[in-house]
Amino acid sequence: MRLKAAGVKLGYGERLVVDGLDLGIEAGTVTTIIGPNGCGKSTLLRALGRLLKPQGGEVLLDGKRIDRIPTREVAKILGVLPQAPTAPEGLTVADLVARGRHPHQTWYRHWSSDDEGAVASALDMTGLADLAERPLDELSGGQRQRAWISMALAQGTDLLLLDEPTTFLDLAHQVEVLELVRHLHRQAGRTVVMVLHDLNLAARYADRLVAMRAGKVIAAGTPHEVLTEELLREVFDLDAKVIEDPVAGTPLVVPIGPRSHSAAPPA
């Protein structure tokens, strides 16, 4: 178990979003968290990445409490890409990716050959080597998102947490980003945790799905186990048919409409 949440209580100020949640992330898997807006999935991801301190319970990284490990050490093991990050205007792709090396640098070691190699391979892996000198704000949405992922890669962690890496992207770019994630997973055996909105893409690109509603995990397992018509009703209040994806063989959700009132009451 690489990453584990045990009885975490999460919230902002006095408002608790997640009240006592357990979740384990296996090494070498791609886990995707799904759930309706406001169910606490981003909050959970932030807590797993120690961006948000739990008000109760604990988050364990490789068996140790994450808040007891120096943040710089955590940064060498685990990379987090928050939702819709912003960069100062004029920052080039190469500069952005180079900043991913931050945890490995000290005041006397500003730019080692390791740094150089990591940045170059991160750029190569994301197919951005040709765009390295371009300012970030001149890129397309998909390229920009790849640049941010590239920064997280340059950080050289084998655990990656991505919060809605496909927001604001068109379908082609969403697939492009997710293919990259799959590639990272298969090539280097990285462990990835993502928050995604698109259920069909989530099913296609994840080993495990975690479905959340109102701060609770309702179901967790393989896409086939989780994405059932019953669960969609329970978690998303959505009446839908689940068929087999003709391309990947994963479950494919075809919505019918909002849940009809005659259905079972919420859990």
Add this chain to the structure above:
Amino acid sequence: MSATAVAPRLHGLGPRRITVLLALVAAVLAAIVLSITIGSKSVPLPDVWHALTAPTGTENDIVIRSLRLPRTALGVLAGVALGVAGALMQGHTRNPLADPGLLGVTQGAAFAMVSSIILLGASSLLAYIWFGLAGALVASVAVFALGMVGGRGGPTPVTLALAGTAVSALLYALTSAIVLLDEQAMDVFRFWQAGSIAARGADVVWQVLPFILAGLVLAMLNAPGLNALSLGEDVARSLGQNIPRTRAVGVAAVTLLSGAAVAACGSLAFVGLIVPHLARSLSGTDHRWLLPYSGLVGAALLLLADVIGRVVAPPGELEVGVVLALLGAPFFVALVRRRKPVRL
């Protein structure tokens, strides 16, 4: 382009950045030469050399050693300090309106100075400077503490900026009240307010030097952290940056740098407002370059303005702060108009 072709640029040590750095150093050196030679009494270069290497007590030797040298040294120190402090402040607050006085430093110094005049009867320049420094430190710590209170994970930029503005306004009001009641305080205050590096001896230079050096060290240590912070707090934290500590180091650096500069030379805080914008157009957003560039631009500009102030209105002099604003601001405005400004 292959990975190796990209690599040299990745060092952050591109040839352009080095060239600009050297050009700025050359500009500062040139400004130093001008500042030592030009004035109400022009000293030829051989005499300058004579005064520096083997002084024999000639009139020129005395002018150079007791007036021009300390003045020039103070100009370099104050320019570097305010330029760097301004860049730090704008980086931490991500606000183009932030100046090094934003933490209450300038008004803290002013308030302590005028209070020392009316309460303790202070009357020497050195005393004013010690009080000014103390006032700057206290005000800045108060602002930071205020920003800290109740917040988890350290003060946010907006809270810091607003708390600083509020404390500054309060101190400025109290200072105004004092100078309106006391003519001697008013007389000191109005000249301090205009800002000057003239008529301060070598002892003043030695007095502020340790503070400025300490501030510069902290500032350079702060640069990588600021780079991380400029990607947003979440990204910075995920890169392993300890945000409260980064902010605290930044505030300490700003306080030392601008506190010392302002106490010695008066309210030149807007040097720190304009200079980083100029430097940013040369360096881009990387603080490891922006900070040294800002320091050098600040020093060159401050010295140049001081030299011009000496010759422009004989037999008197114009205060350096006034000249700097009259020269620097139009240049700054032209720059802003010509190209798309680099946003923070």
Add this chain to the structure above:
Amino acid sequence: MSTLALRVGGMSWRVRPRALAVSLTGLVVLALLMALSMRLGELRMSLADVVAGTFDADSPAHFVIMELRLPRALTGALVGAALALSGAIIQSIARNPLASPEILGVTTGASVTVVAGVVASGSVYGGTSGLLATLGIPALALLGGLIGAAVVYGLAWRRGLDGYRLVLVGIGVAAVFTNIKFWLLTVGDVNDTGRAMVWISGSLNGRGWEHVTPTALALVVLVPLTLLGTRSLDALRFGDDTIAALGVRTNVARALMILAAVLLAAVATASAGPIAFVALSSPQIALRLTRSAQPPLLCSAVVGAVLTSAADLIARTAFSPLELPVGIVTAVLGAPYLIHLIWRSRK
């Protein structure tokens, strides 16, 4: 519930109850302050005296109330409202809590012309020539404010107004004006400097009906205009790109809103000097009291009026017969309150 809809016939408005409550409370406090400032002063009066003085022309209190205290109190409230409204507009457009009419060149421009006037004609201002004191200074201030704003506006305009560029140009121009002012203060006689400092700090001393009328007129014309513009203010954004996307009308709307902010600040400054901190703090106080995301315009104006009135009451009575410039007190009152609000919101 955070908003209520108010519909009369074909018209409808959205009202936020919290903003309404804050505004109404502010108006009540303002009324109390006005009543208090009628009573207090070198001559203390009972409420009955005040009422008599207001309505009975033969009452001994009539002159004090109608010629001294009332116009002064009204000037204070109106000027405070105008400055606060101006600040709220600028902060909304620049999306920057540190922005104030100062970056539009208004207050700094006015300071330069007034200090120049005082320093050049030193004794005239404080001495015998009452005409220059009452008409000369406001006219100079108005002139300087408008020139300052025109310089900033002109320099910042480049195929439209970019909020960010406006702010940067504003910094530059303000630096020039401020330092000219500093220099003028060092040139003059130290007595003139003191007199100029009083004006720079903002003062309501001796303000009469001739100050009330222009400020009131400006508010009557400009407040409805700015409220009409509120909707477009919500849509206003920083960059040229977005403006292009939203169409030219947004650009025109923004230019008009800035113009309104300039006029409000200029008229207020002409009447009472650049009263410190009201324009910057009132919108921020109102924003925190109403818990809204943007500075609420009307509410800011009410807060500004309350702040300035309270400050003037203190400035006038606390150290009587000595009088403080109101601008000193606004900062002493407003700053701790703003600090308190910041502190509370962090918890």
